[in-house]
Amino acid sequence: MNTTRTYDRRTIVRGALAAAAVIPLSSALAACAGSGSKNDSDKESQGGTKSTDNPFGMADGATVDAVIFDGGYGTDYVSFAAAIMQKNFAGSSVKVSATTEIAQELQPRFVGGDPPDLIDNSGENAIGFSTILDQLEDLGDVLDADNLEGTPIRDTLFGGVEAPGTFDGKLAALNYVLTVYAVWYSASLFDDNGWQPPQTWDDAIALGGEAKKAGKYLFLWGKEAATYYQTLAIASAIKEGGDEVRLALENLDAGCWSLDPVQGVFEAMGEIVSKGYMKPGGSGTQFTAAQAQWSNNQDALLYPSGSWIENEMKDQTKSGFEMTGFPEMTLTSGSAMPYTAMHSTAGEPFIIPSNAKNVAGGKELLRTMLSQEAATNFAKSKLAPTIVKGTVPDDGFGSTALVSQSKMLTDAGSDVFTWGFVDLYGMNVDQLVVWNSFLAGDASVSDLTSGLQKITDKIRDDDSIKKIKVT
Secondary structure, rough: HHHHHHOOOOOOOOOOOOOOOOOOOOHHHHHHHHOOOHHHHHHHOOOOOOOOOOOOOOOOOOOEEEEOOOOOHHHHOHHHHHHHHHOOOOOOOEEEEOOOOOHHHHHHHHHHOOOOOOOEOOOOOOOOOOHHHHEEEHHHHHOOOOOOOOOEHHHOOOOOOOOHHEEOOEEEEEEEEEEEEEEEHHHHHHOOOHHOOOOOOHHHHHHHHHHHOOEEOOOOOOHOOOOOOHHHHHHHHHHHHHHHHHHHHOOOOOOOHHHHHHHHHHHHHHHHHHHOOOOHHHHOOOHHHHHHHOOOOOOOOOOOEHHHHHOOOOOOOOOOOOEEEEEEOOOOOOOOOOOOOEEEEEEEEEEEEEEOOHHHHHHHHHHHHHHHHHHHHHHHHHHHOOEEEOOOOOOHHHOHHHHHHHHHHHHHHEEOOOHHHHHHHOOHHHHHHHHHHHHOOOHHHHHHHHHHHHHHHHHHHHOOOOOOOOO
């Protein structure tokens, strides 16, 4: 399968706003841009001579400080690029630090005027872009530069990947990974039992009955990932109701969670819970342990997740599992968008603070990550594509999950969508409580709806939070 053609056909990040959560930071952080940022002469005094091989003018013997979110993709892919960079720039040194607490660890450094040179601003504790936008470099010059192979970087990327990191016309973040959201299953298990992936929620409920006969569950969940089912529900509702649903949620409309397509999906999920097709105990189970119950023990047939799931569970997946994804179910066969439509976007936002000691070095490391060698290494080792075209072969490096991602994107064509309101307004932590209760059978559809609407209304009515209108 030609993966380059696949992604070129996409309308990626339609309606996307952001890739990191809005997390309250101190007023000092918001203010430090003006007091501590370096002027142009300060930056130039750090640099070396600009050339084709050194487009940002990184100084000889420079040190680069990178802080990377240690999530489903780990941090070794940045270390791989760092090794290439150190080879290309003799005497240079790149320090790659891993963390899961981006905001907590880096807030003091922003305030103190000593932020890292490159940051993967990802994860539950990412820094809200609204608080640091003025302190970040515009990364347009990175895309204008040639990659290590001598081709302008902008020409090597899939279409639309700049959108999720662009705010008020400024490319403040470059999202490195293409994330495909899907429902995942074991193709070998399905083949052995003659099962088919469900295309509607009625199909899913029927499959739940078959799973029960086989001594298995349809779904399961872990407490930190309960909102994976919210992601599934939103995608299904958008496919059923179209942009009307997406825009109502994005703009925090009153009653947005009560729209018919949303309620239809919630009702179907409620039926799955009430019929015992959801494995109990998830609200007390760590999410990777729950995922292992699916990928290793095969206690459940289906699991909704982003395409990081294969890499995240690579050491806890049964041999011969043949992990494969399919698009989110629709409510009916007459949905506004076809079954093949899907949720996908670019993720893992990399940023470079203007106040960093080595801005040129941060950009050079990012340029190296965007080389064919580094991007291919990521796709092969993480079993997920980056925003760089032409790095995934037809056989997906032997990954059935990666092959299925290419197939889903091919089948979707231009019917690819996403949304940003949950991350933009930092709603996930509060929503986890509501979803854990619902999936455990302790809350009704009405309780789920009112709980989510209360969280949404609180954000909408808080005048201290900047709202972004989506059209």
